[in-house]
Amino acid sequence: RWLGPYNWLTLSKHMFFPVWLSMAHALRVPYLLAGQLLLCAAALAAALAFAPVLSRYKSRFLLFALLAYNPAATAGFTLRVYRDNIFPAECLLFFAGLIGYALRYVRPLKQGLPWLGLCGLGLALAWLTREDGVWLLPFLLAGCAALLFAVLRQKGLAHKARRCAALTLPAVVLALAVNLFCAVNYAWYGVYTVSDFSSGSFAEAFGAMTRVEHQNWHPLVGVPRDVREKLYQTVEELAPFRYWLEEYPPMRNGYLNKALGDYQTGSFYWVLRRTAQEEGVYKDAPTAQAFWQRVADKINALCDAGVLPAERGR
Secondary structure (H helix, E strand, O other), X not given: OOOOOOOOOOOOOOOHHHHHHHHHHHOOOOHHHHHHHHHHHHHHHHHHHOOOOOOOHHHHHHHHHHHHOOHHHHOHHHXXXXXXXXXXXXXXXXXXXXXXXXXXXXXXXXXXXXXXXXXXXXXXXXXHHOHHHHHHHHXXXXXXXXXXXXXXXXXXXXXXXXXXXXXXXXXXXXXXXXXXXXXXHHHHHOOOOOOOOOOOHHHHHHHHHHHEOOOOOEOOEOOOHHHHHHHHHHOHHHOOHHXXXXXXXXXXXXXXXXXXXXXXXXXXXXXXXXXXXXXXXXXXHHHHHHHHHHHHHHHHHHHHHXXXXXXXXX
């Protein structure tokens, strides 16, 4: 329901997937078929990317088939109406573009630019689909570093300058796409952000909560019960949350990890937002942003002052 009414779920994740659903609906393409077509297009792009070293069409077709029928890209969890359906194909587009340019960097620049554009497109789509799309960046940096080294070894200053400048194209495409989404969110909701998961005051507040020292640290529990009790007592904005998180049965039954006897970090992300919804925090995006900024500032100030024992810096 992105670009619909605002609530605790609206900006909770990166939101390209609703755009994909809208495109498939507008084109009257069934959902599963649309995902498979995107995967086949990405596999075809990858097969063509390797054309300089796979001169035989049979070899390219074999690579296409291996990628198109890759079991990981069509595992059961990817067939839900969920963003995992398109994420493998987006990553494949990124790698196809990067490899396609790497195998053509000695050719005229106009032959390589479309591949760098494809690399940037895949990166932008993956980034805007899942928060962990950020993990494509190390591959981009490593690839660009290798290409930069190769380009600088060539002759001709103007030749080098153009090719070095061209390597910024994927980052430019990513920046344009991210800022476009931020601008749309600002126009509709009044906040310039991609999602609360990766940036903004909610992410800052969540991070501040994890600073507080734990009595018994557990790798799956970022904000355990003892930390929450300290926060209820010292941060007035969080005091009303105690009832919802510690006593209200639907919250505990729906989100608590029974084996751990506490909220696992991934579940706590959601139950914290739902609790804020119950307290009226999410009546609009600016109100929610301001609330979580106050929470983040107070927790960080208490940690910095030593009132709350902190395990790490901001």
